Amino acid sequence: AQTVTQSQPEMSVQEAETVTLSCTYDTSESDYYLFWYKQPPSRQMILVIRQEAYKQQNATENRFSVNFQKAAKSFSLKISDSQLGDAAMYFCAYRNMNYGGSQGNLIFGKGTKLSVKP
Amino acid sequence: EAQVTQNPRYLITVTGKKLTVTCSQNMNHEYMSWYRQDPGLGLRQIYYSMNVEVTDKGDVPEGYKVSRKEKRNFPLILESPSPNQTSLYFCASSLNPQAHLTYERYFGPGTRLTVT
Numbered sequence: 120a121q122t123v124t125q126s127q128p129e130m131s132v133q134e135a136e137t138v139t140l141s142c143t144y145d146t147s148e149s150d151y152y153l154f155w156y157k158q159p160p161s162r163q164m165i166l167v168i169r170q171e172a173y174k175q176q177n178a179t180e181n182r183f184s185v186n187f188q189k190a191a192k193s194f195s196l197k198i199s200d201s202q203l204g205d206a207a208m209y210f211c212a213y214r215n216m217n218y219g220g221s222q223g224n225l226i227f228g229k230g231t232k233l234s235v236k237p
Numbered sequence: 238e239a240q241v242t243q244n245p246r247y248l249i250t251v252t253g254k255k256l257t258v259t260c261s262q263n264m265n266h267e268y269m270s271w272y273r274q275d276p277g278l279g280l281r282q283i284y285y286s287m288n289v290e291v292t293d294k295g296d297v298p299e300g301y302k303v304s305r306k307e308k309r310n311f312p313l314i315l316e317s318p319s320p321n322q323t324s325l326y327f328c329a330s331s332l333n334p335q336a337h338l339t340y341e342r343y344f345g346p347g348t349r350l351t352v353t
Contacts (some may be wrong), residue, residue: 208276227281
């Protein structure tokens with residue numbers, strides 16, 4: 120069974136600085152997705168960034184980028200120029216790419232709470 | 238606007254009183270699923286549906302039922318709620334997950350359920 124581990128329950132960053140959130144996962148599959156979801160105080164789950172395992176290039180979305188290390192099964196999120204609105208819980212998630220049913224559901228880590236200091 | 242809606246957003250109920258949380262999506266998605274979120278546990282899948290009349294258990298299905306009579310709706314039913322079902326519930330939808338490049342792009346706003 121796949122697992123996702125976020126080892127940092129809480130992180131803090133100064134506004135305008137850069138922060139990196141860590142995520143490791145375990146799988147025997149070769150084709151899968153990795154995601155970072157953001158959950159602000161409103162509780163809405165918002166997709167931040169997605170990475171397909173077959174792509175070597177790290178995904179980037181504006182100030183958000185990932186460092187995907189497939190061999191090490193590591194998937195960290197870097198937030199540059201942090202803003203007050205980035206304060207939220209961040210969840211790393213895994214999904215098999217070519218399965219339906221229960222093998223295709225999202226497997227979430229337990230989350231990292233990010234605080235942004237003005 | 239593409240969206241997943243859930244109702245109610247907040248619900249306080251008593252043990253044993255049947256309740257239904259509705260979920261609706263306007264994107265003609267085939268795949269819909271329910272997750273619950275508990276502190277320190279992340280999100281865990283309860284049930285999912287691959288299409289109309291096709292549903293199956295996720296990782297934590299005990300105490301829940303679902304139905305999928307229409308493509309757009311996927312209600313979550315608690316026949317006899319218990320306090321351990323107090324949680325934050327999310328509905329999500331996507332295109333057929335067996336299709337390449339599909340994933341839970343859209344989540345509903347969440348339903349906070351308290352069972353006393």
